Amino acid sequence: MRQEAALLREARDSAELTNAVGLHARPSVKLTQLAKGFGARIEVSTSADGPWTDAKSLVKIMRIKAVQGETLFVRAHGADAVMAVNAVTDLIRRNFGED
Amino acid sequence: MSGEPKVGVVIVSHSIKVAEGTADMVRQMVGDALPLAAVGGNPEGGLGTHVELIHAALQRAWSEAGVVVLVDLGGAETNSEMAIERMPATQRDRIVICNAPIVEGAIMAATESSGGSPLEVVRHAAEELMAGR
Numbered sequence: 629m630r631q632e633a634a635l636l637r638e639a640r641d642s643a644e645l646t647n648a649v650g651l652h653a654r655p656s657v658k659l660t661q662l663a664k665g666f667g668a669r670i671e672v673s674t675s676a677d678g679p680w681t682d683a684k685s686l687v688k689i690m691r692i693k694a695v696q697g698e699t700l701f702v703r704a705h706g707a708d709a710v711m712a713v714n715a716v717t718d719l720i721r722r723n724f725g726e727d
Numbered sequence: 728m729s730g731e732p733k734v735g736v737v738i739v740s741h742s743i744k745v746a747e748g749t750a751d752m753v754r755q756m757v758g759d760a761l762p763l764a765a766v767g768g769n770p771e772g773g774l775g776t777h778v779e780l781i782h783a784a785l786q787r788a789w790s791e792a793g794v795v796v797l798v799d800l801g802g803a804e805t806n807s808e809m810a811i812e813r814m815p816a817t818q819r820d821r822i823v824i825c826n827a828p829i830v831e832g833a834i835m836a837a838t839e840s841s842g843g844s845p846l847e848v849v850r851h852a853a854e855e856l857m858a859g860r
Contacts, residue, residue, distance in 0.1 A: 653756065657834070661838060661841055664844075665842070685852070685855070686834070686838045
């Protein structure tokens, strides 16, 4: 039981930024707000090997300046890591609910 | 809006247009989940800042979680400090002026507040803007 929980504590996935403006101000706010709803540490990167950015920090997320067509890699550590990664990649795939 | 109180955000500009425009951006980008007040100009409708008007804005945006104040130029800060002095002693220590650009700082602070972060974290989010450049 304990071991199973431990196995679920890490998750990662990626999704392409398909919305027109990429990771601009408004999408960044949505990503940050969503990330804050999870207990897990959530990080994103434009490369599979990082550098990783704290998804709960709007200032840091906006500094990534990722544009349309770039892939956003998402990883999470914590009890709700799987749900967190799923929610974040889902938001990206839904174009952040915009355009 | 539910659960714990969220940190309030007060925007103080010499121009009511700047203050209200900034508040519009906060509402549209971040939402209505936090207490927000915008104030600017003098009572005659001109440019300036006014202690009484700022004091009223602090009261509108007051939250048990505290309030962060974003200001533009010099007088906005000193008048905000005087307005904070007029708040009850039990509230004053939970009202802080951020060393951050007014528009960006308001968005950063509001986003942090909407996530339920405490006062010092909200303030840090706004001030982090200047620190990392």
